[in-house]
Amino acid sequence: MWLSFKRLLTHISLAIFTVAGCYLAFLYTRRGDLTYTLTIGFGYISLVLLVISLVIGPLKLFWQRRNPVNLYLRRDVGIWSGITGCLHVVAALLDHRGGNFLEYFFRFTADGGITPLLNRSGIANYIGLIATILLVLLLVTSADFMLRRLKGRRWKSLQRLNYVLFALVIFHTLIYQQVSRREQLFVEATTILIIVVLVAQIVGVHLYQIHQHRNHRFRKSTIKEATR
Numbered sequence: 475m476w477l478s479f480k481r482l483l484t485h486i487s488l489a490i491f492t493v494a495g496c497y498l499a500f501l502y503t504r505r506g507d508l509t510y511t512l513t514i515g516f517g518y519i520s521l522v523l524l525v526i527s528l529v530i531g532p533l534k535l536f537w538q539r540r541n542p543v544n545l546y547l548r549r550d551v552g553i554w555s556g557i558t559g560c561l562h563v564v565a566a567l568l569d570h571r572g573g574n575f576l577e578y579f580f581r582f583t584a585d586g587g588i589t590p591l592l593n594r595s596g597i598a599n600y601i602g603l604i605a606t607i608l609l610v611l612l613l614v615t616s617a618d619f620m621l622r623r624l625k626g627r628r629w630k631s632l633q634r635l636n637y638v639l640f641a642l643v644i645f646h647t648l649i650y651q652q653v654s655r656r657e658q659l660f661v662e663a664t665t666i667l668i669i670v671v672l673v674a675q676i677v678g679v680h681l682y683q684i685h686q687h688r689n690h691r692f693r694k695s696t697i698k699e700a701t702r
């Protein structure tokens with residue numbers, strides 16, 4: 475089915491956002507190393523889009539009584555977060571260890587032994603791996619035919635895994651910021667993103683309860699009117 479003009483515009487804006495993010499990463503890294511630039515660029519773009527997708531629902535409650543199961547804007551932003559997250563993983567795996575991605579998770583000893591890599595980057599990689607599995611699951615189930623197949627409620631509960639994904643990505647990012655001795659600005663920006671999501675969720679729950687309460691009172695008064 476053809477995309478509506480509004481959705482097409484959303485996708486074009488998200489593509490421009492992604493290119494702009496990669497350009498900023500290029501200006502930041504200045505190493506000319508493409509895989510490193512893309513690792514940082516796609517990583518942060520995916521994180522920011524994930525945050526936007528989690529904030530859209532609560533914001534919508536300000537001018538709409540119900541939080542609909544399927545909001546195209548939230549879904550499209552989520553799709554771009556998923557795609558850029560996967561591109562980050564590919565770039566990261568191709569970067570540091572010359573593409574030998576097993577070395578991200580295991581330590582190979584000289585005598586042929588293998589042990590899990592449990593230093594800070596090893597733990598960040600395991601967390602990133604679980605996040606990637608969730609990311610792919612959410613990306614696949616965001617398709618129209620999956621929404622029809624899983625029906626509203628089941629689809630919505632699956633999409634709630636976005637909060638688990640957010641927590642995992644935050645741990646992964648904070649650990650890597652320490653390992654890579656990233657500038658304080660990055661840590662502060664990540665902290666702001668965490669606060670934005672927490673505040674949006676608290677406000678969202680509050681607005682939802684107010685709407686529920688109003689709907690309940692409205693239903694009660696219409697029943698009273700009808701039985702009078």
Ligand code: HEM
Pocket residue numbers: 513514517518520521559560562563566567570578599602603604605606609643646647648650651654656660
């Ligand atoms: C198996 C999965 C993953 C692996 C192996 C991986 C690997 C890496 C590596 C090596 C870095 C450090 C880059 C550097 O500083 O040199 C990194 C950073 C980062 N990753 Fe991942 N990642 C994975 C999954 C994810 C996912 C799913 C996301 C987001 C959706 C993500 C977001 C980030 C972000 C925002 C950073 C930047 C942190 C910093 O400032 O260093 N990663 N990742």
